[in-house]
Amino acid sequence: MNIAVFGIGNILLSDDGVGVHAVNKLITEYQFPGDVELIDGGTKGLDLLPLFENRDRVLIIDAANFNKEPGTIDTVEGDRIPSFLHTKLSVHQIGLPDMLFAAKLMEIMPSDMCLIGIQPLSMETSAEMSDLISGKMGELIGSVLEKLKEWGAEAVPVRKSMK
Secondary structure (H helix, E strand, C coil): CCEEEEEECCCCEHHHHHHHHHHHHHHHHEECCCCEEEEEEECCHHHHHHHHCCCCEEEEEEECCCCCCCCCEEEEEHHHHHHHHCCCCCCHHHHHHHHHHHHHHCCCCCCEEEEEEECCCCCCCECCCCHHHHHCHHHHHHHHHHHHHHCCCCCEECCCCCC
8 A cells, every 4th residue: 555645834924834844743643654744735736746747646734725713623535625725725725626627637636635634723924833733733743643534544643752
């Protein structure tokens, strides 16, 4: 099983960077099986297309407009994903639906795709996420780990050294 986990977002637009922050937290705090690749997708959009090739499953972590209360975490799967990214929250989302469409045209879409998103509170210029979204990071990471476990890829927490 070849799985890619993409953290998407602009870390200079407050809560928009939640996907990148989540992937970086996963990288530093967990060990994953060799068939799981964690990718800081930032705002690369179509440039991520080659990273979709030969994947069985792709999980995207991102700020998403669910038209719900800020901080709401939700999961969207398969063909429903682009519809949640058409409402532009930021510049990076111009490329992501286009990339998914291109992957479909090129017939390189993975058999399973999942978006785990969180409704942002702030998209203002700031390198810091809002307290609300920062406070939901553990729950967001938990949802990602649960999905990966469902896909057969269980993470192991990294032991922190005592100093």
